[in-house]
Amino acid sequence: MPAVNSQPRRAHSGNRRDEAARLAVLHAADDLLVEHGFGALTIEAIARRAGVAKQTIYRWWPSKVEILLDTLIEDSDKRLSVPTEHPTAETIRDYLRGFARFLGDDPAGKVLLALIAEAQHDPATAASFHQRYLGPRREQERDLIARAIDAGEVSPRLGPDDTIDALVGPIVYRALTGSSIPHELVDTLVEDLLRPRSA
Amino acid sequence: MPAVNSQPRRAHSGNRRDEAARLAVLHAADDLLVEHGFGALTIEAIARRAGVAKQTIYRWWPSKVEILLDTLIEDSDKRLSVPTEHPTAETIRDYLRGFARFLGDDPAGKVLLALIAEAQHDPATAASFHQRYLGPRREQERDLIARAIDAGEVSPRLGPDDTIDALVGPIVYRALTGSSIPHELVDTLVEDLLRPRSA
Amino acid sequence: MPAVNSQPRRAHSGNRRDEAARLAVLHAADDLLVEHGFGALTIEAIARRAGVAKQTIYRWWPSKVEILLDTLIEDSDKRLSVPTEHPTAETIRDYLRGFARFLGDDPAGKVLLALIAEAQHDPATAASFHQRYLGPRREQERDLIARAIDAGEVSPRLGPDDTIDALVGPIVYRALTGSSIPHELVDTLVEDLLRPRSA
Amino acid sequence: MPAVNSQPRRAHSGNRRDEAARLAVLHAADDLLVEHGFGALTIEAIARRAGVAKQTIYRWWPSKVEILLDTLIEDSDKRLSVPTEHPTAETIRDYLRGFARFLGDDPAGKVLLALIAEAQHDPATAASFHQRYLGPRREQERDLIARAIDAGEVSPRLGPDDTIDALVGPIVYRALTGSSIPHELVDTLVEDLLRPRSA
DNA sequence: GAATAAGCGAGACGGTACGTCTCGTCTTACT
DNA sequence: AGTAAGACGAGACGTACCGTCTCGCTTATTC
Structure with missing residues (x-):
């Protein structure tokens, strides 16, 4: 079955840092802060909102x-x-x-x-x-x-x-x-x- | 520093609110904030430090x-x-x-x-x-x-x-x-x- | 509104170990092992299946x-x-x-x-x-x-x-x-x- | 202990399957199992130990x-x-x-x-x-x-x-x-x- | 002076988030 | 085409607190 899925999910950038993921995290954090306040700003919530794995956040940001x-x-x-x-x-x-x-x-x-x-x-x-x-x-x-x-x-x-x-x-x-x-x-x-x- | 009766833990006041517990909580909170910052100021830590049950805190303070x-x-x-x-x-x-x-x-x-x-x-x-x-x-x-x-x-x-x-x-x-x-x-x-x- | 909810959730046993939770964990573990094999036997899955918090498992069992x-x-x-x-x-x-x-x-x-x-x-x-x-x-x-x-x-x-x-x-x-x-x-x-x- | 060419990391073989990599993986797996038990036997650990990329393992072995x-x-x-x-x-x-x-x-x-x-x-x-x-x-x-x-x-x-x-x-x-x-x-x-x- | 009622220390409970680890997939750049 | 490198989504790990609850005890107050 040679990969006939029509949407290619995301064009994963391979070895290099994924700029789309970086932006998704920044925007998710911003949105969550504005919408629900700092209390709702957890790493898990940011990851969820950004559609990103937690580890991707921890890889690039210490907090x-x-x-x-x-x-x-x-x-x-x-x-x-x-x-x-x-x-x-x-x-x-x-x-x-x-x-x-x-x-x-x-x-x-x-x-x-x-x-x-x-x-x-x-x-x-x-x-x-x-x-x-x-x-x-x-x-x-x-x-x-x-x-x-x-x-x-x-x-x-x-x-x-x-x-x-x-x-x-x-x-x-x-x-x-x-x-x-x-x-x-x-x-x-x-x-x-x-x-x-x-x- | 009143009430330093060493023996039976604390002579606890029965029916009425325990003033010693109230003060212990206030001082514990203050001390923890000054010593370890707001991040260390959890209800459990306050209760631990004050030698008080968590429920005693929740009974009198909403947060x-x-x-x-x-x-x-x-x-x-x-x-x-x-x-x-x-x-x-x-x-x-x-x-x-x-x-x-x-x-x-x-x-x-x-x-x-x-x-x-x-x-x-x-x-x-x-x-x-x-x-x-x-x-x-x-x-x-x-x-x-x-x-x-x-x-x-x-x-x-x-x-x-x-x-x-x-x-x-x-x-x-x-x-x-x-x-x-x-x-x-x-x-x-x-x-x-x-x-x-x-x- | 003085607590007129008809099902009293679970009659939490208070200070003592909750026997119902203990049995729920044992049965959940047993069931998961038989149904999905040892590979599916994670603490999280057991907790989920038993309707129990993870910490309740860690409190009583080391592994x-x-x-x-x-x-x-x-x-x-x-x-x-x-x-x-x-x-x-x-x-x-x-x-x-x-x-x-x-x-x-x-x-x-x-x-x-x-x-x-x-x-x-x-x-x-x-x-x-x-x-x-x-x-x-x-x-x-x-x-x-x-x-x-x-x-x-x-x-x-x-x-x-x-x-x-x-x-x-x-x-x-x-x-x-x-x-x-x-x-x-x-x-x-x-x-x-x-x-x-x-x- | 064959292939001790010290200089350019490893002279890696280009087009064909790299026999040195294959042996390195087998030995690494064996060693890890004996030294640290099955629990320590992860693909990542094998790759690390063998000095081989993870993908090289996944390409040739399904598990x-x-x-x-x-x-x-x-x-x-x-x-x-x-x-x-x-x-x-x-x-x-x-x-x-x-x-x-x-x-x-x-x-x-x-x-x-x-x-x-x-x-x-x-x-x-x-x-x-x-x-x-x-x-x-x-x-x-x-x-x-x-x-x-x-x-x-x-x-x-x-x-x-x-x-x-x-x-x-x-x-x-x-x-x-x-x-x-x-x-x-x-x-x-x-x-x-x-x-x-x-x- | 026995019964009642409230405060208390203790701690179990269902949850949520933490920061770490490994999984198996992927893409890139090099040989 | 095979390889080293490593980013990525996914999800379990074991821990810390959350706020709620029930227990068994102590101590006034009430009948």
């Missing part, structure tokens, strides 16, 4: 956190890039508004919140999350602020990291407590912290 | 989150009370400094962070956490700000909730990302947000 | 072999008891005929064969099988032969263990190779080995 | 049982041939002694026991084992007995198959139960069963 990090980094690069040119107060304000929208409306924002949360529960998650996501992004944000200062566009009284946390902190905290983030809040933060009276 | 909430509320009332008199900018600054210390150094601060985190993972936790902790505390904080404004001590450009989140957000975010919170950050937030130039 | 041993010992005591009185050549012959029937026709005989087999694959099985089944049974058989000799009923040229193995070996070997065991074979063995010419 | 059968048949032909000339009672006795030694001391004896065992667990093994090993060997043994009877050397009261099983059964059973097989046992079986008093 479900790394799966989420993969999706977050991809989505984040796509839809929340740190501006690299023309750093003015407005540029920064627009970036923060985009960040607020990302956290509130984008499914990937839920992933970010879940990772912030899981990092509290598990030190390994914290380490990976800082190294792979928070660190690099902070690097870019520091650069943004530094260039805006150099150009005389803004003059915060705090150091770069303190400034960024003062701007980003309220937005994240609002998202964590399930509240909306109005433009007014973001705008006033930018005005009061980046262009204070005494400057 | 481990409620145990943590109980400890948090007690500790929070004791060591982080919202000031009720003399509302000045300094009062508010000191409260925020105390909050930063609570989050950074106090074991109970770890409980608060864990609950913020768990609230992201589970809607029931979020509801209970808001209703039993965040809501009441926010009420007091709103009152604090309102009285300070009335007394002409501060004049924030944002509404009360926005103002509080703008002050508290950075502190929480710093704690969530494992960074320290210097006085300078808190002080500058108070100055820039509560006494802005245009006021 | 599936011990489950089979439990069923074998119970069935064996019931349907293949070594005769304890009137030891004559005919008694022995009847016992061996019973043994042949047990191996060939009784489901429990399949269990015995499976355990002989598994003992070849796994030393732990071998140890347990000898200690719990083969040893005690051999003790009784030795006693049977010894009393028959004392009474002058039989006079084998071999020692007790050699004699028993010479009688039992062909029966077991026949069963292992899937052949039938005619009375003639058993009878001739008894005649030639227990009442040899030179005695 | 690990067939690998064992290949080794058993080769070893059995070499070291346990059924005598073809001078069939006397002594010839038969010596053959049985050799069989006992094979089962007890020869590594290939462990293979035979493992296959007898596995045949209990899996019908496909049973079929193959009977067809490729037990059947042909029984054919030769029947012939041996028949010629001995024709020559008047022995006169068993049982038919050929019953006689052979009566002789072989105890030896196999002893091996299966891990006991030694003394010459005395073999000799007495031959005497009592092949030259009974009434013949």
Whole structure:
């Protein structure tokens, strides 16, 4: 019986990693998180949803956190890039508004919140999350602020990291407590912290 | 440490709720969280550590989150009370400094962070956490700000909730990302947000 | 709604071992072995079939072999008891005929064969099988032969263990190779080995 | 130890079946069985040990049982041939002694026991084992007995198959139960069963 | 002062997910 | 065409907790 099955199931990629399986896992994880929350995000559920064997997940990811990090980094690069040119107060304000929208409306924002949360529960998650996501992004944000200062566009009284946390902190905290983030809040933060009276 | 009667295990209280068991559970939960993290905080581990039957826990608490909430509320009332008199900018600054210390150094601060985190993972936790902790505390904080404004001590450009989140957000975010919170950050937030130039 | 469900599920026995679960496991194991062979005899399949949690099996049995041993010992005591009185050549012959029937026709005989087999694959099985089944049974058989000799009923040229193995070996070997065991074979063995010419 | 070409891993043969791979698999299977028992005899372990790809095994053998059968048949032909000339009672006795030694001391004896065992667990093994090993060997043994009877050397009261099983059964059973097989046992079986008093 | 009722330690139970292992199939790249 | 390599879907392994349950005991409170 020489294989006359009409649908060839999936064109298994042989020796190399199966890109279709990789994407199926990332999407399954994302969907499950958004639809049923982090509690429903088990490796078994992801495998089931993705139509993939558990071992395929364990072969490529050490934990479900790394799966989420993969999706977050991809989505984040796509839809929340740190501006690299023309750093003015407005540029920064627009970036923060985009960040607020990302956290509130984008499914990937839920992933970010879940990772912030899981990092509290598990030190390994914290380490990976800082190294792979928070660190690099902070690097870019520091650069943004530094260039805006150099150009005389803004003059915060705090150091770069303190400034960024003062701007980003309220937005994240609002998202964590399930509240909306109005433009007014973001705008006033930018005005009061980046262009204070005494400057 | 009362009731150190060595002989007959524990003199157990018969008909009424056993206060010793209640305290043992609260302390066990606290200790486990601080020592081994939220991941190690299972009902079975709490029962084991507290020397209590699982059923005794389930009889009085619907979930481990409620145990943590109980400890948090007690500790929070004791060591982080919202000031009720003399509302000045300094009062508010000191409260925020105390909050930063609570989050950074106090074991109970770890409980608060864990609950913020768990609230992201589970809607029931979020509801209970808001209703039993965040809501009441926010009420007091709103009152604090309102009285300070009335007394002409501060004049924030944002509404009360926005103002509080703008002050508290950075502190929480710093704690969530494992960074320290210097006085300078808190002080500058108070100055820039509560006494802005245009006021 | 104070529990008006008509079937009370199962009257869980509380603190004590649940006899119904124990029997369900034994029967499930027996059934699966007979119906689908040793290969289908997994702990998961037994649990599924018995309507029992896996952990309930692991709590009481260290391996599936011990489950089979439990069923074998119970069935064996019931349907293949070594005769304890009137030891004559005919008694022995009847016992061996019973043994042949047990191996060939009784489901429990399949269990015995499976355990002989598994003992070849796994030393732990071998140890347990000898200690719990083969040893005690051999003790009784030795006693049977010894009393028959004392009474002058039989006079084998071999020692007790050699004699028993010479009688039992062909029966077991026949069963292992899937052949039938005619009375003639058993009878001739008894005649030639227990009442040899030179005695 | 042939083929110790140290340099380019193995000079692998391209188009034709690789004899070195075939032998490596057979030896690996044999070694693993003797060293770690049937439980450790997985296809993956054989491939690992033989330094061969799994697929190479699956291409040539339908199951690990067939690998064992290949080794058993080769070893059995070499070291346990059924005598073809001078069939006397002594010839038969010596053959049985050799069989006992094979089962007890020869590594290939462990293979035979493992296959007898596995045949209990899996019908496909049973079929193959009977067809490729037990059947042909029984054919030769029947012939041996028949010629001995024709020559008047022995006169068993049982038919050929019953006689052979009566002789072989105890030896196999002893091996299966891990006991030694003394010459005395073999000799007495031959005497009592092949030259009974009434013949 | 006996009966009742509730809390308690203990732990069995049916489940679900964990992370690991091996199965047998497959595809690729090399010889 | 045979091979080494190894990814893949499948599913069992033995463990840890989940939340529910029943037991046997202890200790007030009630009749």
